[in-house]
Amino acid sequence: MNDTWNVPGYAEVDVLGTGGFGRVVLAKHEATGKMAAIKYLRADFLADARIVAGFRQEAWLLSGVRSPHVVRLFDFVETPQGAALVMEAVPGVSLRALLVAENVLAPEAALAILKGSLLGLADAHAAGVVHRDYKPGNVLVSREGESKLVDFGLATLDGHNGLTAGSPAYMAPEQWAGQPGRPATDVYAATCVFYQCVTGHRPFEADTSEQLRALHGTAAVPLEAVPEPLRPLIARGMAKDPAWRPATADAFVTELEAVARETYGKNWEKRGWKRLATSAAALTALTPLALLTAAGTAAAPVAAAGAGAGVTAGVSGTGVTAAMVGKIAAAVAIAGGLVAGGLVILRSGEDPPPPPAALSVAVQTLSGRDPALPISYELQYPQVSGGADAAVRQRVNDALRAPIDKRLKSVRDGVAVPSTLEQIRQAGETAAMRSSARVLLQKPGLLSVHYEHDLDSDVLGHATWRFPEALSVDLTTGQVLGPQDVFRPEILTVAGMRTLTQRLAPHTRNGFCTVPTVVGDTERQVTMDAADRPGGGDHVPAATFGFTAAGAEFDILWYELGCATAAGNETVVLPYDELDDLLQPKFRTMLGRTAPAASSAPPSTSEKPGAGTTYTNARFGFTTQVPPGYTASSWVPENGEGMRFTRDDLGATLTVWGTNSGGRRPADELARLVASTEGDGGRVTFRTADSEGYAVSGYLGDGRIFYEHTSIGAGSTAGLRWVYPADRKTELDGPVTDTVKAFTPGDLSRPH
Missing domain, CATH: 3.30.200.20 (Phosphorylase Kinase; domain 1)
Incomplete structure (x- = not known):
């Protein structure tokens, strides 16, 4: 070597x-x-x-x-x-070289560079990637007026690696602590670089890494050297707690553009790039990249x-x-x-991958003090690690942290009200937030969690500041499960919510309260139907709910249903023997429960054709798994037969077929398919072929994703093809993978 x-x-x-x-x-x-x-x-x-x-x-x-x-x-x-x-x-130079030459950039120029690289971060975040090493050396500034991100060597998809790695001068406090990388971590680093662009020096400098860590973790951002209009932008981007920063690079771009337009006018970006063009071109001319003009x-x-x-x-x-x-x-x-x-499919002869680490859950604690308001907080939230799909794991962790992020914002907004803030300061108190979290149930595809929110404050003494809530997450997709995912459609009706109310009532302390209507009229009894609440809504449970081994926990906030505020809240447990017949079959499977016994619940509706089944073609013998919710229709290829399964709400189509056209070379068939796809304006991103068949995927000319897997034998051929919108990729990754793994081509040695 x-x-x-x-x-x-x-x-x-x-x-x-x-x-x-x-x-x-x-x-x-x-x-x-x-x-x-x-x-x-x-x-x-x-x-x-x-x-x-x-x-x-x-x-x-x-x-x-x-x-x-x-x-x-x-x-x-x-x-x-x-x-x-x-x-x-790229014909350009690094921002690091530009800063060496210029030291300080004009605000419009710095904002233009920041915007371009933030858009790059936003696209990376949309793909589930956190960069973790944003610094001047990893931003390229081109002569044409654009900035590009490079070097994803420290990037991660999982958001949970525990590794303290990056460039110390630009590392966020959570990165120093080895906590999960999040989009807000990249926002912090980008803001540090922006600070350097407009001041000529880094926000924090120290002789040792420990000193630098302490400064990033606790020291106030030295904003005196920053132009006045840009100070709020930098203070937001460099907040110690990621919950106070813009949640994504995309959100930060929105804030940046608003500040830039208000301060520097509508043509700020054009002026910024114009100021950079001369320096970028001159520096590029001194590098080998100057050759790109001639060679392309x-x-x-x-x-x-x-x-x-x-x-x-x-x-x-x-x-x-x-x-x-x-x-x-x-x-x-x-x-x-x-x-x-x-x-990507592993072919015979390749090393099989080791099994992924088992998914595990640990409760984390976020604690600290608000830098601007009299608020302290100690908030628990669960976090998962392990598992095979890093992007799904990130979505799960985002969902599990969302309740405390929302809680932080609501208390901060409440305290920031001028009259409330004045009362708190006169009382000399600090509003102390606490949230505890406990895992109710963990199954292979399901995690259910309960949060208990509390607040110590004499000023904010109202009972509505203290409440429980629960959520359940699909561990295979990262989706938070709502009422439509849990309950049968006929339960999400007036009659269905009445049934749920009747079953919950005996398990409450005092039953469902009644509230007065017009004087002289009969009092109205509250129900679990959200549509009956003041303000109305859909026919869904008017409470958050989670699941345990014994049943479902409903966190009922009586004051939200219309009862007296003094009624407070109550967590009510409904056993499964009173709940099973209200649940979606798919969700019962996630819980690991069998079909329910007969009950007084409304009758169920039938599944859609082809939902959750295995399809086997009697003539050719190929077999495939069909995801739930897909409608089947006949599809007839030349010299063969097949079936097409569609789901209109997802825009997804799964086609399977067999033909009497065996004996062909897989590599030749693959080449023809690639040429046809690219000739129609599409783009192939992966392809592979061996003696038994081929697999190919990419984008069609209209931007939709396609994946095709075809097996070719001496006498016949069998294939599977998915087509679906690119913006549905996240929720369709699992079904596509499952159908490919389950697909068997049948006997291809002879015609059928």
């Missing part, structure tokens, strides 16, 4: 930079003359499985981020001789031909499409399964 290995098909032009783990070079593709930036891993590290896995992870993460504000990944190449990322070459950048991925024995050559498409031997395929499959709409 040595550092002279080059990606086959590329000629090195010049070195763009070197670092502890490798080098980045400008290279020309010999067949087309297009330029690309290639990041090589140092040969010393090829034997270090941990470092190589991290390099693969960077490739996989970059492949899932599609943004004009993030440097594109064209190919990942790994052979026994070396490993490299082939990336877009790589406008599309280029195959790495002849990469080495046992390695599949790369193919066209944006994303990771080049040589991936057994272990890289395993690493990608472990990392997430669906990559930019493509499903």
Whole structure:
């Protein structure tokens, strides 16, 4: 192993930079003359499985981020001789070099750079990726007036790695503490860089890392050097508690643009880039990237031909499409399964992935004091770790933390009311918030949690500041389960809510109260129907609810139903023998419960055709799993037959078929399909073929994701194809994966 290995098909032009783990070079593709930036891993590290896995992870993460504000990944190449990322070459300079030359940037220029890179972070966050190492060296400023993010080497999807890693000058307090990386963590780092741009120095500087950690953790942001109009923006972005920062980079862009327009006028961005253009062009002219004007950048991925024995050559498409031997395929499959709409399938002979760590739950505590208001807080919330799907795990953790984030905001808003704030200050008190959290039930696909919120304050002494709440999360999707996911449709009606009220009443302390109406009229009894509350609503339970091993806990806030405020709240448990027949069959399965016994509940409606079934074709013998809620219809291909399953509310279609067209070469069929897709304006992001068939995925010309898996035998063929909107990817990843795993092609050795 040595550092002279080059990606086959590329000629090195010049070195763009070197670092502890490798080098980045400008290279020309010999067949087309297009330029690309290639990041090589140092040969010393090829034997270090941990470092190589991290390099693969960077490739996989970059492949899932599609943004004009993030440097594109064209190919990942790994052979026994070396490993490299082939990336877009951008004619520009790093923000670090720009700051060395300029020291301080005009506010409009700094805001323009921040906006572009924040948009890149926003697109990464939308793909479930947290960068964790935003710094001037990782922001490229082009001559054309745009900024792009680079280097996702520390990025993570899981939001729970426990690793204190990053660039210390820009690390958020939670990152110093080894807590999960969140979008708000990137917002903090970006704000630190923005501070440096407008002041000429970093917000905190120290001689030791411990001193720097203390400053980021407890010291007030030194805003005196910041232009007055920008101080609130920086104070928000660098709040010690991530709950006080903009929750996402996208939200921060909205705030940034509002401040910029109000302070610098509607043309602020154009003026900002105009100020940067001369410096960026002059600095770029001094680097090898000046060659890009003549040679052109790589406008599309280029195959790495002849990469080495046992390695599949790369193919066209944006994303990771080049040589991936057994272990890289395993690493990608472990990392997430669906990559930019493509499903990675391990073929025979490849190393099987180790099983993912089991999902576990631990209760975390967020504590501190508000920097501006007399509020202290000690708030518990559950957090999950382990599991196979990092993006789902992040969604679960976001859902589990949401109640305390909402609680923080509500108390802060209440205390910030001028009259209330004055009373609290006159009383010399600090409103002390507390929230406790306990796990009610954990099943393989379900987590149910109960929160108890409390507040110590003489001024805010009203009972409504103290209440319980519960939520349940689908651990396979990260979705918070609402009434429509839990109860049968006929229960979410006037009659159904009346049934629920009748069953809950005997378990309450004093039954459901009555409230007076017009003088002389009969008093009205409150119910569990949210539509009966003051203000109305849908026919759903007017309480949050969670699930235990014994039954469901309903957290009833009597004052919200119309009872006297003094009635307070009550947690009422409804046993499963009185609840089972009200629940959706799918949800009963999540609870691990069997079909209910007969009861007085309204009759159930029938499932949609094809819902939650296994379909087997009698003629060709292929079999597939059909997700719940899909409607079946006949689909007849040439010289064969099949079935199409659709779900209109998701815009998703699953098609399965068999044909008497065996004996073909899978690689030839795959090439024809790729050419047809790209000829229609689509884009292939993954493809693979062997002697038994092929798999391919990507985007159609209209932007929808497609995935096709076809098995080809000597006498016949069987296939499966999914098509669905890109914005439904998150909720369809699981069903797509399940159907692919369950698909069996039948006997392909003969015609049918």
